[in-house]
Amino acid sequence: MNIDEYLQKLPRNILDGEDANLSEKSYRTIFNLVNLKPSDIFYHLGSGDGLGVKIAKRDYNVKKSIGIDYNVKKINLAEKEASQENIVTEFIHQDILDADISDATVILFWFTDEQVIKKMKVKFSNLKEGTRIITIWGPLPETIPEKVDFPYIINTIPFKKANNIQEQLLSIFKVKCVDFVTAWEFAERYTKALGTPEVKNDRFLTIIQTLTIWINAKKLGVTCGEGIPESISTYIKLMKMNFDIDFEPLLND
């Protein structure tokens, strides 16, 4: 089976990240990185279980902590939990594309949908100077981030424009090209930051992420040297032999 077929077999909510929630540890890392302070107005776009909104208020004492999600069940549950814990938060049931976020000073935005990202980037561009926007795993398109602790990426308004993909790559991965080691290192950071405590699953995820990073880098023309490195070929073979997952079609796309 090729990688696309494999992915199609996964439950939809796993594949599209709709039910992916960050851990308390991830939120603390993010909030420390962005230097969240009591004067901040924090928005979590796609707030899911509401944990981030609660932590921002309870532990960082932000002026306002607001979660927006278009899933009414999630909003109701998050609202209920926050009020039971006496944490003053605001949960809004709305599509983020329609939301008024004009008073934001810090925004957490973990989305991979290209259309949503494109539209929200325009919206973000009109925010107050100095507003910090955190994305996870991927940068906002054509921007040079202010701060990076991969997979967490911070952009500040006004956006700094990346002149090309190499410039953006350098700002995020601190390398001029992607080889196997870079792909592995960043895949591992991502899995460690967001993965489960189940180490065996982490290794499997890291291999998938490594191959995905390297193959995407190849398509963008930013891998180091010509051809496919030995270690990448080995892992492609390993995935095929042990798990019947074929990455070759991705290489030939």
Ligand SMILES: C[S@@+](CC[C@H](N)C(=O)[O-])C[C@H]1O[C@@H](n2cnc3c(N)ncnc32)[C@H](O)[C@@H]1O
């Ligand atoms: C981590 S975000 C990822 C969203 C998306 N699947 C993606 O990867 O681009 C998931 C949370 O955002 C919420 N969500 C997704 N799209 C939204 C939208 N347009 N407006 C508001 N909430 C949204 C979901 O209900 C879920 O709680």
